[in-house]
Amino acid sequence: MNRTTMADVAAKAKVSKTTVSHFINENFSYMGEETKKRIAEAIEELNYNPNIVAKSLKQKQTMSIGIIVANILHAFSTEVIRSIEDYAHMLGYHVIVCNADDDSEKEKNYISMLLAKQVDGLIVVPTAGNNALFSSLSDDDYPIVFIDRYIEDVPIPAFLTDNSLVIKKAYNHLIEKGHKSIGFISQDVSKGITPRIERYSAYKEMCSAYGITPYLISEKLEKIKDAVLHEIERNRFPKSVIVGNDLALYEVMRAIKEKELEIPQDLSLISIDNVTFTEFFSPGVTVIEQPTSLLGREAADHLFKKINNERIDYVIKRLKPELVERESVYEL
Numbered sequence: 147m148n149r150t151t152m153a154d155v156a157a158k159a160k161v162s163k164t165t166v167s168h169f170i171n172e173n174f175s176y177m178g179e180e181t182k183k184r185i186a187e188a189i190e191e192l193n194y195n196p197n198i199v200a201k202s203l204k205q206k207q208t209m210s211i212g213i214i215v216a217n218i219l220h221a222f223s224t225e226v227i228r229s230i231e232d233y234a235h236m237l238g239y240h241v242i243v244c245n246a247d248d249d250s251e252k253e254k255n256y257i258s259m260l261l262a263k264q265v266d267g268l269i270v271v272p273t274a275g276n277n278a279l280f281s282s283l284s285d286d287d288y289p290i291v292f293i294d295r296y297i298e299d300v301p302i303p304a305f306l307t308d309n310s311l312v313i314k315k316a317y318n319h320l321i322e323k324g325h326k327s328i329g330f331i332s333q334d335v336s337k338g339i340t341p342r343i344e345r346y347s348a349y350k351e352m353c354s355a356y357g358i359t360p361y362l363i364s365e366k367l368e369k370i371k372d373a374v375l376h377e378i379e380r381n382r383f384p385k386s387v388i389v390g391n392d393l394a395l396y397e398v399m400r401a402i403k404e405k406e407l408e409i410p411q412d413l414s415l416i417s418i419d420n421v422t423f424t425e426f427f428s429p430g431v432t433v434i435e436q437p438t439s440l441l442g443r444e445a446a447d448h449l450f451k452k453i454n455n456e457r458i459d460y461v462i463k464r465l466k467p468e469l470v471e472r473e474s475v476y477e478l
Contacts, residue, residue, distance in 0.1 A: 150192045158188035163454040167237045210240040211449065212260035214253060216271040216294075216339075218245040221392045221421040222438055223271070226293060229442025230269055237450060239266070248337070250275025257283075267449045269293055274338035289452040293445045295340035301460050305445040307436045308464040309344035315469045316388045316416040316434050317352040324478030325386040325414060328353070329361035331370065331398060332390035345390065345418075370394055374401035386414035386475070392421040395431070410476035420470055430472030437465045 152170075156163045161181060168177060169185045188194070213230055215223040231241050242260060246253040250273040257279065260268060267289030272280065280300045283290050296304035313330075320328050330349045335342045346362065353360040361384050363373045377383040378401065389395045395417040407413050409429060417424060420435035444463065451458050 150194045152194075154192055155185065155188045155194050158192060159184040161185060162451075162456055164237070164450055164456070170238070173236050207266050207453075208264050209238060210242060210263070210265045211453075212242045212244065212256070212263075212265045212268045214244045214246050214256050214260075214268065214270045216246055216248045216273065217393070218243070219393065221419055222294065222436060225438035226442040226445075229439045230446045233443050233446040233450075239450075246271075246273060248273055248339075254279060266453045267291075269445050269449055271295055272297055289449055291445045291449045291452075293441060296462055303448055303458070303460055304462045305441050305448070306340065306462070306464050307441065307467055309341050310348040311464075312418055312434050312436075312467045313345050313348035313352060313388065315467065316418070317349070317356075319416065319432070319469060319471070320386050320388075320414065320475060321356060323414070323475050325475075326356075326358060327361075327384040327386060328358055329363065329384035329387040330390070331363045331374070331387050331394055333365070333367050333370070333394055335362075335364045342390065349388065367393055367397065370397035371401045374398055375404065378405050378407070383413070387416075389415060389417040392417065392419040392424070395419075395424070399427075410474050414475040416475065418467075425472070429474055431474045432472045433470045435468045435470050437467065440465055 152163050152166050156166045159166065159181075161184070165177070165181065166185055168174070169182060174182065211234060213227055215227065217223060227243055234241050242263070242265065244256040244260070246256060253270075253273050254276050257268070257276070269291050271294045272292055274297075277297055277300055280290070280297060280302060284300060284302050290302055292302050292304035294306055296302070296306065317328060330346065332342050332346060335346045346364070350360050363370065363377065365373045374383070374397070387398070389398055398415070402409065402413065409415065416432045416434065418434045418436070420433045424431035424433050444465070448458060448461075
């Protein structure tokens, strides 16, 4: 006699497998009483016993997913991982986390390893070097979702922060405070990484709109501090800057400390990413906060719908950031 599966329960109750999984894991948010009743009756009538190992063998699922991030030290990555893991745990899935270090070869090896482990799907912050591999996964209809970045001409769903709005919010805040000398400091924008490219493009557009000469420091992370020191020593550094992320901010802060500059009197700055130290640094750093938890949840939800064979559309979705104002911008 065939073992009853979650799919059988879902069909009997006229709901998705994801909804049945929510019910089994006692996650009743947004679930009506009538839906709960139908699922309970279907489970009882079909004598369904939700055994994870049996389910995995029956449906050729391992109840696990892989997450590959570009840099696990980046606060954005850890916050997104936590959000995805919470969502996966709610559905009874395990996660395997890999750190690619923005290295395409390392990323490729991790993908091979995760596929060998037969994970049910992948959520990836992609590097710029494995386009053919990702295209192949897409062609095979393998469940995969991008987060934070996307690859043009590779039809894999992606969930990103609205990077143009990130810069517009930061730039307009500086303009409102009277600033006319506004720079942008980022990790290397030439590497083809979506957020860096989109933010720099938006920055140039804002400079053009306000008639301000663009000023860019774009370096490998370990070279940012020296680049900032070099510009300060030559009196070429702008009076205000937008910093690309928390890792770059740390290097900028090291240079500022070495030169004994005062924030915001000597230099006004806004950073992208609302990490803990930006709040407790004195003065507190004004930031653009990315919707990390929502990004993780939406990416995970999309992936699990794909895993459960629900109808989903290809999408590149951009979520709204928010300005968190503190004391690092001087009003002129």
